[in-house]
Amino acid sequence: MTSLPPLREVIALHGLSASKALGQNFLLDEQLLDRIATIPGKLKGQHVYEVGPGPGGLTRALLRAGAKVTAVERDRRCLPALEDLSNAFPGQLRLIEGDAMKVDPAKEIGEPFHIASNLPYNVGTALAVGWLSGETWPPAWTTVTLMFQREVADRIVAKAGTDAYGRLAILAQWRSEARIAMPVHRSAFTPPPKVMSAVIHIVPAVQPEGVRMATLEGLTAAAFGQRRKMLRQSLKAIPMALDALDQVGISAERRPETLDIPEWVELAKALETVR
Numbered sequence: 304m305t306s307l308p309p310l311r312e313v314i315a316l317h318g319l320s321a322s323k324a325l326g327q328n329f330l331l332d333e334q335l336l337d338r339i340a341t342i343p344g345k346l347k348g349q350h351v352y353e354v355g356p357g358p359g360g361l362t363r364a365l366l367r368a369g370a371k372v373t374a375v376e377r378d379r380r381c382l383p384a385l386e387d388l389s390n391a392f393p394g395q396l397r398l399i400e401g402d403a404m405k406v407d408p409a410k411e412i413g414e415p416f417h418i419a420s421n422l423p424y425n426v427g428t429a430l431a432v433g434w435l436s437g438e439t440w441p442p443a444w445t446t447v448t449l450m451f452q453r454e455v456a457d458r459i460v461a462k463a464g465t466d467a468y469g470r471l472a473i474l475a476q477w478r479s480e481a482r483i484a485m486p487v488h489r490s491a492f493t494p495p496p497k498v499m500s501a502v503i504h505i506v507p508a509v510q511p512e513g514v515r516m517a518t519l520e521g522l523t524a525a526a527f528g529q530r531r532k533m534l535r536q537s538l539k540a541i542p543m544a545l546d547a548l549d550q551v552g553i554s555a556e557r558r559p560e561t562l563d564i565p566e567w568v569e570l571a572k573a574l575e576t577v578r
Contacts, residue, residue, distance in 0.1 A: 307391060309333075313358050314493075317384045328492040330360050330421050330450070335491060340364035342484045342504050343417045343446045350416035352408040352444070354430060355423045357381050359388045365419060366392040373412055375403040403430060409443035416443065421450040424496070428455055428471070435474050436520070440510040447505040448484065456483055456501035463563040469530065470523045477519065477564050478510040511568050519571040526559035533558060547573035 308316070310331040319329075330336060339361060340346065347369030356362040356374045358381055365372050366388065372395060376385060379400060389396040399406060404426060408416060422430060431449060434442070451459070454467075459475045460483055461467035475481040484504040489495045521541060529537040535555035538544040548555050550573045553566060562570070 307363060307388075310358055310360050313384050313387075317358070317380070319358050319380055319384065328421075328424070328494065328496050329357050330487075330491060331493055332491050333360070333364070335487070336360050336364040337367065339421075339448065339450075339485065339502055340368045340370075340419070342448045342502060343419060346370040346417065350412050350414060352412060352416050352418045352420075354403040354418075354420040354426075356385060357421075358384045361419065361421050362388055362396065363391075366395050369395075370417075371395055371397075373397045373399065373408065373416075375399045375401060375406050377402050404433075412443075415445050417446045417448070418444050419448040424452055427451055431459075432471070432474065435479065435505075436516060438516050440478060440516075441507045445507070447503070449503050449505075450487065450500055451503055452496070453486070453499040453501045456503050459503055459505075464561060466560075468560050469527045470520075473519070473523050473564055473567055475505060477514075477568055479505050479507050481505045511572070513572045513575060514568055515571075515575065518574055519567065522571055522574065523559070523567065530559050541574075543577045544570075544574060546577050550577060 310333065346365060349370055351365050351370040351372045353362060353365065353372055353374040356376055362372055362374055362385065374385065374396065376382065376398065382398065382400060385398055389398065418434060434444060434447060457467045458469060458471045460481050461472040482504055483501050485502040487500040487502060489499050522544065525541055526534060526537045533556050534548060535545060537559065545555060547570055551569045553562065553570060
């Protein structure tokens, strides 16, 4: 393995600066990056999909761990620095220049893979929702390890009855296990963002039988779109939803944030049967 220059030197050499328009904040602490690369487990010989590698901080940590990385980067300013990494780790890094919102990693990689990224904040939630929303389960990915703003991370792992609990928590937890693996202080980034961050780790679990993603998503979208209203009001636009509430014994006078995830799953299952 070739000795690599410090990330600050790489950024200076290639004239890189974090783009606010692309939601970039570079993480340069290599000890921290190596710790993040351990969260998915042993990566030697494993495929990893990375979005927004930037100057390649997390990328080099994943490569040092022995991963085969497929990285998608839309900022062509960063490509020379990433090409240097590709040369330093022959056969381990494949680069795709483009928009990750338009890339299907399952098709690109063709076999099971981990997802690990310090996601650009402006597309992070949308990408995560896409990876968690597939009708096919278990998914092609085996673990997801992502850096988020702390507020988004809290929403992903939130429990019923809390202010952070909503559609994102239900999506992330109804057929997966999600946890905050590591808090990350804003000072670790260049430039420092205005908010704290956290690394989220998600592992697929068994999907409950008799429930489709689309049904659960429709229910939670309607309910949390009017989260301060009772379910009888927020769900009345969904045909047979109030009948499904009666069937499972959930009071229509409750508000959506009071239903835990098993209750949402039971409600979606009942809605499938009464339609």
